[in-house]
Amino acid sequence: MRRESPRRFATLYHAIPLIAALLAAHPAQAADTAKASKFYEDALRRYERKDMAGAVVQLKNALQVDRTILQVHVLLGKALLAQGDLAAAEVELVESLRLGVDRAEIAVNLATTLSAQGKQLQIFGDPRLAPEGLPVNVQLPLLLVRASAYADVGDTRNALRSIEQARAIDPRDASSWITEVPVRIKARQFTEAMVAADRALQLAPTNGDAHYQKGTVFHVMGQVRPALASYDQALKLDAGHIEARLSHAGVLMDLGRIADVEADLKELDSLAPDEPRASYLKALIAEQKGDKAAAKTFLKAITELLDPVPIEFLRYRTQAMLLNGMAHYGLNEVEKAKPFLEFAAKQQPNSPLIKLLAQIALREPNVPRAVELLEGYLKINSGDGQALLMLASAHLNQGRHSRATALMQEALNAKDAPQFRTALGLSLMQGGQSLNAITELEKAFKTDPNQVFAGLALVNLYMRSNQGPKALKVADALVKAKPNNASALIVQGMARLAARDFNGAKASYEQAAKLDPKMVEPRLGLARVDITSKAFDAAHKKLTALLKEYPRLVDALLEMAALEDARGKTDEVPKWLNSAVDAASQREVRPNFALVAWHLRSGDGASALQAAKQLLAKLPEDVEALQAYAAAQLATNDPLGARTTLTTASRRAGYEPVTLVSIADAQLRANDLPGAAYSLEKALGAQPDDLPAMSLMTVVELRQGDSTKAEKRARQIIASHPKLAIGHALLADTAVVRGQTQAAVEALRRAHELDKTTASFLRLFGLLVTQDDSKPAFALADGWIRAHPSDVVAIKAVADSQARAGNFAAARRGYESVVKQRPDDVEALNNLANVLMRQGDPGALALADRALALAPRQTSLIDTAGWANHLAGKRDRALQLLRDARLRDPNNPEIRYHLAAVLAQAGRKAEAKDEVEAALRLANASRQSFESANQAKELAATLK
Template identity: 25%
Template sequence: MKNHRPARYTVAILLAAALLAGCAENPETLVNSAKSYLAKNEPKAAVIQLRNALQQEPDYAEARYLLGITLLGQRDWVTAEKELRRAHELGFSEEQVLPPLARAMVRLGKGRDLVNEYGTRQLRDPAAQARFKTAIGDAWLQQANLDEADRAYAEALQAQPGYGAAVAGQARVLMARGDVEAAEQRIQATLEREPDNVDVLMLKAELLAAQDRHAEAEQLYARVVALEPDNQEARRAQIAVLISDKRYPRAAELIEAAQKEGGHDPQLEYLKGLLALREGRYRDAIEHAEQVLRVAPEHVPSLLVAGSAHLQLGAYVRAEEALRKVVDRLPRHQGARQMLVNAQLRMGQADRALDTLEPLLYQAKDNPKVLALAGEAYLANNDIKRAGEYFERAARLDKNDPAVRARLGQVHFARGEEEEAIEALEEASAADQSDYRADLLLVLNYIRAQNYDKAAEALQTLEQKQPQNPLTHNLKGVLYVAQKKPEAGRASFEKALGFDPYYYPALLNLARLDIRDRKPAEARKRFEAPLAKKPGDEKLLLGYASILSATGADRAEVLRVIERAVEHNPASATAHVALINYYRRTEDRQGAIAAAHNALAKVPNSTAVLDAAGQALLAGGETQQAISTFQKLVNAAPGSPAGYLRLAQAYGVEKNADAALQALRKAVALRPDLEQAHNQIVGILLATNRAEEALAEARKLQKSQPDNGLGWALEGDVHNTQQKWADAERGYREALKRTPSSTAVFIKLHRVLDQSGQTAAGRTLADQWIKSHPNDLVARNYLAERELRSRDYAAAIAHYKVILSAEPHNAIALNNMAWAAAQQNDPKAVEYAQKAYDIAPTNPAIMDTLGTLLVDRGDVARGLPLLEQAVKLAPDAAAIRMNYAKALIKAGKGQAAKAELQNLVNHENAQVKSEAESLLKTL
């Protein structure tokens, strides 16, 4: 024991001496030592000296700066940012510290923070300004703000002409705008002057990789590495392109070699995650991505890897969280948006999926995969008509695989080519036993064509492929209801719920059957039980609200349910839009405005929220705020004309015709065939007494789109407003030659013939139209209403019968049918009115019809309360008040009738006033 003690003392003395020796070096000496190590390219030794200096003097600004740029060179972005920020806080020169700090923030995916904190700074030193503004441009590019990125790169080049990184940045902007040719020209021109410009070589490699020329790209990255052996960015890019080229073993070799070099590198961790994802090792991919996200929560590539892997593993909530962040930061990223839509569909969030999908329908309107995805989203949302439309468009663009053949079958059905449709869909069904889309389309089209036997056969095949899918049994229920077998339909809907008790379409269909059977309490219970277990489920809450509204629930009760949906789902655009729209439907402008402001605060980037909120603000008189909101809608969906159409609407309210026209012309630039915009342009020109300009606009459209009847229809509109009936008729007839199925043009032509006194020609036109378009329900509805006004009740009834055979739950058609039948003394009039009331029990016009017919039949006890309620719901409707007064007279309530009639005596309508005076004389 004694022999060892002196040795221990010796060690202690030596350690103390070493510590004292370290302390003998002051911070300045240590920093100078670090500088000499950096000059000799020994960064690890420099880091040790700098940390020793900071241990003695934590506020040594230059040491913080040197440590930051050294760690930046070692790709330790997180610690580099921390040290550089601290150097900046300690007052170190912005000229020196801001360029590397900006670079670190960009590398960490903090582009948004960078531009918010430092975006407006200007540096005096040209080289520093060039590097700094290039990083600012990169930050804007991360956010897909191409204009600001281009502006920042231009500032960098103004400070230092020919600066390679800025030239590369401008080329990236050109690529993002789709002008690849211009980008290539700029890259080539720079390389001819500077063949070893590393930044531009890197961009050229990136462009080659984007064109799937992976081998050439990899060679260029290798050349950069040969020029700059320490260029870790080129090494990482080389790994990435090897992964894209599916050369996984070689990529793994380079990753392993890079790991041996040491240093904490989030980018390398991301590449390991990407490689794991491509090799199908999804859990490993998530683990690597999460390691990056712990230090850089906004690193978009890692979020994308995590979201993709979670989606593959069926962890849809986690996938949605990650992919939503990607889409919020990169709204134009089509792949991320498609995956997000898929995640939302698998979570049963069809409404959210549609909202997410909307920008894609403009960005990638010719992409059959996107169009098919839209079809799936509308199908999941129970909108069979819109689903069919998108499948048809997809079929026109892709005719190879079984799924596309299935969509092609939908196109044939739409054209009435039933044999070709069946052949295409049956081929698709037989070609892939796992894909049931063709079977779905067969069922949907047979139901739409009312060929129920064939639909049942197709459903048998679908059930063989998808026996436990609630969608199968829900469709079977829809078929039974269409066949007027409601009890069988009810059983199928119940079976769908057996597989998924929260399957929304089946719940909704069952509730609708309950309402039809006059069982409003049962309809409500359908949703109450699932909501007890899922109290915050957005779809269930909004479905419940719709059923409450349909069954005449108190407005406050409906509002409470929608507000619950918003409270439980504060980030849901669908819930906020539902609340805004309900306030608008119930004419509560202040409520709609408050809901709009709340929605904009909670979900500021949703196109659906921006649209609904803007409309609420506009209707509430907050025009300037509405314009600002619609401008944000334009920015959120730059490829969509919807924002410009809304802007035009708002400028119209402001009576700013020129601004409205400018917005509409931008919409037309995006969609040259957009009828709504062309119609509004001509409408504004006519409203502002610029008929010659309107006519020129119409004729310009005739030249640019000679096969489109719209230009001629617009010319007809111009002549129509000037009461030049012959010219208007000629324009509309020319339009019909080019678009022979345009109901809108038919109606315009029919009205012109009527206004010009050509009654017989109008009748001939109507007969010809109905003969060639027997299922045109819009035209039939227009003609039926005209027949009602002309008191040709038999003709009106004939049209309504056809409408109701196709749309048996059309409450307005049933209501009008009831009125026309009553004028014909048809005893079924009350039955039609009752059906209309069962479907829409809160519609005052329908309550008025049923109430009046019941009173006329002598059933005052049932009819009078309906009329009283109708008056409360529509107090300004003179016709309803008149019918109520007549009913009061029949009920022997003369004083109450007298009070109603005295209010009507002062009405501005002479006919109402005269009838009220006549009735008062009888009391």
């Protein structure tokens, strides 16, 4: 049950020696916690005073004590960003996300950091930086960061769209108009840029940045004197505005006022002593004065400043790219100039800079490159005589992919030959049409058992579709026909292993290894046997030996990941999977699929999405790859994107029911009812009596509001499968939708009779317990638990219901029963701890800490432990934990109240006021109360 109503109940099992041991170990941990907390609180005060250097030192001191404190990483990321240490800031902000911070806390800072490093595309593709779902006070600045990033990549349309979205949140905020000016300038929409600048000044007449932006519009339009006046005004309002000072100096340079330029440069030396644009102005002045040595020195200063910066950081900073390129070119360092000039040219694709690059290419000589550059340039600047004189010719041609399936069908029309059917089957299999592939391969293998490829593919397809006996039969036939074929023995070993015939599998693999000692597959197979039979050390030894010989062997890397997973070393699994992805060829996709599946299983949607993008880049038309990508989209709260992806998958899936049902199930999770119906109609068109398709279509019809169709289909399932519970369960769903509670109960009782499982019990119990008279529900539960005393899932569900009903004594007995059977059940431990807190039992603290030790990133457990520490008088530890929980789930009013209560006790009343008011606002916005709402109101009243 959920933590908020009432508190998420966990448990206390009376194991006095264990609790004593936990408490005995606590003082050292408490000392470390107190030390780290003191560092953090001091850093927070320094950060508030804008002493970033001091804050960074203290935060790093805190991490020396404990690297898992979430709020330390968040504040360190912000302080490093303020210092301009971008890469380090990104590391800390991403680490805070990995540790579980809610994205709203760091989205703007992370987007700003990425933008400054030239990672604009990452901003758009990272679901953690999507504005949707964030509070409006975070959405507005994030949308403006995104707008600037869109402008950097030349996407004016989306840049302006982001600005309009930000403006809709707060039309009186001048920042949206200020942001719009450079976007319009990059699009050469100078009239619109001037309108935006004027509007910004109407809203914020004393904003120095607004005056600076108006100056930039005048400047690009060639109106140097109005530009100079705007820059003057900006500097009067903000003498430290570096961009205004540089632009001011640039205009003065154009006007030939060298003495005034030098005055500006003197100011810049104090404001930004390492500013490369100032060095370029100094080089120009030196050149005008005939001092070539000084000019060279200043140009060298530019390259020394910009060369160490990763070029990716500068990719959308055209001025910096061009500056460094021109500095190298001026120093006659052509090879060093090229990458910078090329990057700058990408941002200015039709500028004369292209001709400079072409000239460099011709000097190398690299004629094809020069031709490519010039042809593109001449499409826009067709009358440029200089470019025409430089032009050269030659282009590369690309081929097309063959249509294997169509060719094989054509061949079969001419002659029905087993080898043609094998080729067709393999082609169909590669195209994701497994059922049709099996049909063709079965025909080929039946006609000619010597069609080894057909047999090998059949075994693979049978195993993928859970037809183990058929796979083993074909494998045995292959070995009988080809007893000395190592490949046949290998697939026989696979089939035997799937049937858990460990000795048989081992014999097949060993025989294959004897036939061909150089093959790695038998050695991999033997390692798989060890993993499946839990001989982990033996498996590790075999795989380590393989990887020593073949460090980039994808199968060995994948098996190592499987081994670490089986051993419970989950932190090692993604390392091995990523190594497999890196080692894989463009056509090898198993590591990509495995990596997506792992991240989804681990709950890391953002990483799953990145892995799925890599997969889809390899297989853009593949149905399974599209499904994997859609699953990652759903895991990152992008149902609209998932719908589009799944629609494409459904269209490409052919008429295979298994695949279509899988797609429809995902479409349901994406709330795409028409899409799911379309997929299931295709499946039922191919196989009208397919039970999974019929069952899922019933669910779709119910969700579409057509209970008549749903009931009819449910009764059809009952008639065709009278011994299965699924039809009665679906009939119950129909009755619930219609409000026919008694009919639903009867249908669920019948389903439970046919299928006496925990799942059927929980469905029946769950419906009964919602009735006014809950006695039948608990009577059912008593009988089930007496008959199934080890069914911890059922016991927890019943205990949750008892806790919600306020029967804490009964709930406690239930949770204690679970903890006795499963000492490491974190949900039961947490719920029991909450029950004990309700009962005033001090044993709650030990249980809460025990649960947290088992799942240190689960927000509800962190909150429980924080509050238990607070109630136990351990304020420093409580404050650390509740700050952590609040960063992970800032929209949870209960957590924010808990933090407010502890902050108030610690004397940080301003911060406590912010937190408790946020808790009450969140509750009002959702129109839902929370457990401690009354206490929160009382606390707020004391902090007025």
